[in-house]
Amino acid sequence: MASLIVVGANGLLGQNLIKRFRKKHQIFAASVEEQPFFPADHVYSYTQLDITNRVAVIDFLQTIKPDIVINTAAFTNVDACEEQPEHCWSVNVRGVEYLVDASRSFNPIFIHVSTDYVFDGENGPYSEEDEPNPRGNYARSKLAAEHVVENSNLEYIIARTQVLFGVANGVRHNFVTWVIEQLTNNKKIRIVDDQIGTPTYAPDFCEAIDRLLEREAFGLFHVSGAEIISRYDFAVKIAQVFELDASLIERITSKELKQKAPRPMNSAFKVYKLINYSGWEPHSLDEALKLMKKELAVVDG
Numbered sequence: 001m002a003s004l005i006v007v008g009a010n011g012l013l014g015q016n017l018i019k020r021f022r023k024k025h026q027i028f029a030a031s032v033e034e035q036p037f038f039p040a041d042h043v044y045s046y047t048q049l050d051i052t053n054r055v056a057v058i059d060f061l062q063t064i065k066p067d068i069v070i071n072t073a074a075f076t077n078v079d080a081c082e083e084q085p086e087h088c089w090s091v092n093v094r095g096v097e098y099l100v101d102a103s104r105s106f107n108p109i110f111i112h113v114s115t116d117y118v119f120d121g122e123n124g125p126y127s128e129e130d131e132p133n134p135r136g137n138y139a140r141s142k143l144a145a146e147h148v149v150e151n152s153n154l155e156y157i158i159a160r161t162q163v164l165f166g167v168a169n170g171v172r173h174n175f176v177t178w179v180i181e182q183l184t185n186n187k188k189i190r191i192v193d194d195q196i197g198t199p200t201y202a203p204d205f206c207e208a209i210d211r212l213l214e215r216e217a218f219g220l221f222h223v224s225g226a227e228i229i230s231r232y233d234f235a236v237k238i239a240q241v242f243e244l245d246a247s248l249i250e251r252i253t254s255k256e257l258k259q260k261a262p263r264p265m266n267s268a269f270k271v272y273k274l275i276n277y278s279g280w281e282p283h284s285l286d287e288a289l290k291l292m293k294k295e296l297a298v299v300d301g
């Protein structure tokens with residue numbers, strides 16, 4: 001059993017990581033809110049921590065000196081990052097610098113979560129060998145944070161992921177929960193058919209990390225589903241699996257949606273490296289959505 005800090009523990013990924021690892025490792029969860037969103041029990045502890053507070057970060061990490069640090073904390077509202085560039089940089093880059101600096105003295109395995117948005121989307125699908133070209137504040141901040149981790153001299157995994165979907169308490173909607181909510185309430189939705197990616201089931205992301213850790217496979221990894229799909233086709237698939245009315249979904253282009261931050265058009269990942277190093281393959285989208293449907297059925301009672 002290793003000791004493991006999950007930073008950003010109240011987020012979608014943070015809660016899924018706690019779910020995955022709490023019976024296997026000793027977990028110290030930390031996030032910016034006062035209370036934990038994933039029910040705290042005797043199996044893990046929770047501490048309020050703002051990663052932009054350097055002293056608090058040093059104090060927390062150096063008290064625990066864990067074997068593994070997983071950072072999922074970030075300012076993840078991509079459009080809001082355009083309006084609040086300083087906050088974006090402070091959380092997404094400086095916060096990571098503080099975590100890395102505070103870790104140096106006890107040398108943990110440092111796992112950091114990054115994004116497909118480091119690519120401009122002009123030549124996807126992308127492998128780990130491809131050159132990033134981030135557009136927009138969120139994207140630039142996430143690439144800068146990758147460099148902080150790469151230059152840290154710590155043993156690290158940088159796991160780039162994308163279009164995460166899954167179940168967690170009190171988090172903002174992910175694409176799947178948003179589509180389900182809209183269609184369940186008989187609302188029409190307009191979905192872009194020119195943004196293409198490889199959506200990622202959050203529990204799959206956690207399994208991938210677990211397997212990479214077990215195999216001591218370090219470095220940069222693309223950790224996503226393996227199925228390349230447009231947001232429009234994904235929405236239709238969600239409607240099918242959740243038995244909702246797909247005729248409410250209108251096909252549009254990104255120009256019509258007018259999002260504040262630029263989005264990559266095709267930022268799908270090649271996941272060969274992940275499959276090779278982990279000896280495992282992510283679920284198909286159909287399988288993942290069906291698993292999520294079961295998870296939601298349990299949550300909804």
Ligand SMILES: NC(=O)C1=CN([C@@H]2O[C@H](COP(=O)(O)OP(=O)(O)OC[C@H]3O[C@@H](n4cnc5c(N)ncnc54)[C@H](OP(=O)(O)O)[C@@H]3O)[C@@H](O)[C@H]2O)C=CC1
Nearest residue numbers: 008010011012013032050051073074076115161162163164
């Ligand atoms: N969601 C996605 O599709 C993708 C996510 N990623 C990356 O994966 C990681 C996890 O994403 P996800 O779980 O979806 O994100 P969430 O926004 O659900 O979780 C991030 C968590 O970090 C917390 N947080 C924000 N600022 C701070 C801070 N200063 N100190 C401590 N905690 C803070 C958030 O709190 P609060 O909500 O109150 O701000 C939230 O609980 C992020 O690094 C993100 O960039 C990468 C690609 C795709």
Ligand SMILES: Cc1cn([C@H]2C[C@H](O)[C@@H](COP(=O)(O)OP(=O)(O)O[C@H]3O[C@@H](C)C(=O)[C@@H](O)[C@H]3O)O2)c(=O)[nH]c1=O
Nearest residue numbers: 076078115116161162163164175190191192195231263
């Ligand atoms: C709201 C809306 C979104 N969309 C599409 C466009 C958009 O790119 C996509 C998802 O919307 P979001 O705002 O959730 O997407 P976005 O916040 O851009 O999603 C990202 O999250 C961050 C944290 C990442 O790092 C990325 O990998 C990615 O998964 O859905 C529509 O087509 N119609 C709509 O009405």
